[in-house]
Amino acid sequence: MSKNSGVLKRQRFGYNTDSCGRYRRFINFTKTALSAPVKIALLGFGTIGTGVAKILLNNAARIAQAAGRNVELARICDKDIRTPRDISVPENILTAGIESVINDPAISIAVELIGGLEPARTFVLRLLESGKDIVTANKALLASHGAELFETARKHGRTIAFEAAVCGGIPILNALSTALQANTLQSINAIVNGTSNYILSQMESGQTSYQEAVKQAQQLGYAEADPAMDVDGTDAVQKLTILAQLGFGVAVNWKDISRIGIESVDAIDFRYAKELGYRIKLIAAAVRSNGGLELHVSPTLVKADNPLARVKDAFNALRIVGDSVGPVFFQGLGAGQLPTASAVVGDVIDTVLGRTAITFKALNLWGKETADSGRQSAAVKSPQEFFGKSYLRLNVKDQPGMMHEISGVLSKLGISIASMIQHEPETKNGGEPAVLILTTHETREGDLLKAIQALENSPAVLEKVVRLRVQG
Numbered sequence: 001m002s003k004n005s006g007v008l009k010r011q012r013f014g015y016n017t018d019s020c021g022r023y024r025r026f027i028n029f030t031k032t033a034l035s036a037p038v039k040i041a042l043l044g045f046g047t048i049g050t051g052v053a054k055i056l057l058n059n060a061a062r063i064a065q066a067a068g069r070n071v072e073l074a075r076i077c078d079k080d081i082r083t084p085r086d087i088s089v090p091e092n093i094l095t096a097g098i099e100s101v102i103n104d105p106a107i108s109i110a111v112e113l114i115g116g117l118e119p120a121r122t123f124v125l126r127l128l129e130s131g132k133d134i135v136t137a138n139k140a141l142l143a144s145h146g147a148e149l150f151e152t153a154r155k156h157g158r159t160i161a162f163e164a165a166v167c168g169g170i171p172i173l174n175a176l177s178t179a180l181q182a183n184t185l186q187s188i189n190a191i192v193n194g195t196s197n198y199i200l201s202q203m204e205s206g207q208t209s210y211q212e213a214v215k216q217a218q219q220l221g222y223a224e225a226d227p228a229m230d231v232d233g234t235d236a237v238q239k240l241t242i243l244a245q246l247g248f249g250v251a252v253n254w255k256d257i258s259r260i261g262i263e264s265v266d267a268i269d270f271r272y273a274k275e276l277g278y279r280i281k282l283i284a285a286a287v288r289s290n291g292g293l294e295l296h297v298s299p300t301l302v303k304a305d306n307p308l309a310r311v312k313d314a315f316n317a318l319r320i321v322g323d324s325v326g327p328v329f330f331q332g333l334g335a336g337q338l339p340t341a342s343a344v345v346g347d348v349i350d351t352v353l354g355r356t357a358i359t360f361k362a363l364n365l366w367g368k369e370t371a372d373s374g375r376q377s378a379a380v381k382s383p384q385e386f387f388g389k390s391y392l393r394l395n396v397k398d399q400p401g402m403m404h405e406i407s408g409v410l411s412k413l414g415i416s417i418a419s420m421i422q423h424e425p426e427t428k429n430g431g432e433p434a435v436l437i438l439t440t441h442e443t444r445e446g447d448l449l450k451a452i453q454a455l456e457n458s459p460a461v462l463e464k465v466v467r468l469r470v471q472g
């Protein structure tokens, strides 16, 4: 047999040797391959859809090289195809009707960027049934209907890729499902909502009011169509649902995850947090503790030297601790047109290459055996059983016995105070309402909630107690 025959054989089977004699994947860049493009359809031509079109058109050569084939934007479907976007696309690919995508067998990948539950759910189900692979950025859809969609994809031999659904441009789902998969994870603490982080950063700098910061986040294209979902923590719990599924093998309903939004945070909380050595961030946490898994989203005092505390504006970040790898930290833009579109187009390329099909099958997400597959699954704890430190802001009567009463309520429930701040009032004699800040040592959540209720019923406490979590 000639010396070259092995090489020829390898070329036929898609491998080649480089100048150093190593095997490398032989991607066929011949005219034949590039003249048979993969046709994709975009559903939704809003902020992210426009970004995806921009990347596909502006980086076409790079994408063809990565995917091994040209990727052709064959159809863009949106109920509004008249409003001009800041990219020009051929008129004849725009359509307001989904049927022309569903019924076109030449389209093999549909990119769902409509957002929300309906009609996105119905469209995705029909597209899967008609044999198309799906790429989506829709965390709400996956958090609510993941089981149904993944089951349908499996039944029809199709795939769903969703990197853009969590933390925009950070390739975190990829990391969890590939490079980190050997680990049993101990914790994920993450900033997953760019809008909230932008608002908190603006408030902390003292230059912008809460309302003004919300408006800016909308103008910058960070916020959801309904920004209430950003500030009340809904978007964050939906992303945490997906992280919990990938990182801990648990299928939870996002509505069951304990959630506090950033609306309760006031400008004065940043000052007290700073005085105590912390910054305030909206943290989505999945933490193993005493054999169970705690899942919650809450504004949290994060120690100033924790890298999460330094993450500002629309940036997202995740600190993940695995049993083998130890702590790893990811940071990047979690919202906005091009960062999110970057993740979407990465998924399109992976789907063309067949990489999505491999991970999709291996992960068996929302599959029947997820919970007992041995893949890092954990029992989700009831919120009453969480353990942690808290920050409490109380508006109190500044009078004799007030402190005695408050510490009495806490001590009855076995809650230990870690620090306490009450500043001297502006007026000379006192008697005006005062702000009292307490932080607690580790406390069982059920006891803390009882204590808050008892404090709010006490005549010494004048308003609802503001409670934030505290972590090192």
Ligand code: HSE
Binding pocket: 165, 167, 168, 192, 193, 194, 195, 196, 222, 223, 224, 230, 235, 334, 335, 336
């Ligand atoms: N509204 C979301 C955010 C966009 O602010 O993070 C990305 O999911």
